[in-house]
Amino acid sequence: MTDARMERIDWAGVSAELDAQGWAVFPQLLTASECDGIAGLYGEGAAFRSHVIMARHGFGQGEYRYFSYPLPDLIQRLRTALYSRLSPIANRWNERMGIDVRFPDDHSDFLERCHDSGQTRPTPLLLQYGPGDYNCLHQDLYGEHVFPLQVAILLSNPGDDFEGGEFVLTEQRPRMQTRPAVVPLSKGDAVVFAVNSRPHRGSKGDHRVMLRHGVSKLRKGRRHTVGIIFHDAA
Numbered sequence: 558m559t560d561a562r563m564e565r566i567d568w569a570g571v572s573a574e575l576d577a578q579g580w581a582v583f584p585q586l587l588t589a590s591e592c593d594g595i596a597g598l599y600g601e602g603a604a605f606r607s608h609v610i611m612a613r614h615g616f617g618q619g620e621y622r623y624f625s626y627p628l629p630d631l632i633q634r635l636r637t638a639l640y641s642r643l644s645p646i647a648n649r650w651n652e653r654m655g656i657d658v659r660f661p662d663d664h665s666d667f668l669e670r671c672h673d674s675g676q677t678r679p680t681p682l683l684l685q686y687g688p689g690d691y692n693c694l695h696q697d698l699y700g701e702h703v704f705p706l707q708v709a710i711l712l713s714n715p716g717d718d719f720e721g722g723e724f725v726l727t728e729q730r731p732r733m734q735t736r737p738a739v740v741p742l743s744k745g746d747a748v749v750f751a752v753n754s755r756p757h758r759g760s761k762g763d764h765r766v767m768l769r770h771g772v773s774k775l776r777k778g779r780r781h782t783v784g785i786i787f788h789d790a791a
């Protein structure tokens with residue numbers, strides 16, 4: 558089932574878009590009922606290891622919860638399957654950026670690397686925003702080990718469940734002004750994007766550009782997303 562989902566994705570197109578702009582969309586990665594099922598997990602419960610009120614940390618306004626292990630089955634399967642398709646792209650990027658680290662084919666091997674150096678806590682998270690909420694531009698770095706791509710899936714229906722609340726990315730290029738992008742997402746769509754940096758081909762060869770992501774203010778309604786980060790946290 559997860560494999561059929563992976564087969565539907567135009568990986569050559571995704572890879573080209575990631576190279577060109579640092580992000581790409583997987584249309585309809587989840588069905589509406591799968592979205593509702595995941596969003597419905599929000600609340601107290603054994604599914605989560607921690608609860609973050611964003612305003613308390615200056616992260617914005619809204620809240621999120623990190624899942625605990627074992628992850629819900631669908632999220633576990635997506636995390637494993639997406640990793641195996643993204644790791645060749647991550648390896649190519651690291652090579653182009655002159656970073657020595659290479660990623661194994663299997664997510665479990667990469668997690669072992671994280672866990673061996675003390676990054677043992679799961680990072681997939683469920684976010685919830687209400688009217689006036691937003692997520693400041695940030696990077697999801699949780700220690701020395703970083704997988705350079707991550708995925709966020711929109712679980713709510715724009716225009717119907719909420720207004721505003723757009724997924725925003727910025728790219729900071731060396732000695733240049735910062736470039737913004739708004740990613741158009743429908744319910745069930747996912748965005749894959751660079752966690753911290755990506756290679757950019759310039760006139761003098763490859764250089765690194767820095768990315769950050771966030772969410773613009775919700776004008777009304779309620780918005781849920783699930784974030785799939787492939788490294789674990791210290």
Ligand SMILES: O=C(O)CCC(=O)C(=O)O
Pocket residue numbers: 684692697708709724770771772781782783784785
């Ligand atoms: O709510 C969003 O769209 C952004 C979530 C986020 O920051 C993440 O998944 O890392």
Ligand SMILES: [Fe+2]
Pocket residue numbers: 695696697770784
């Ligand atoms: Fe994030």
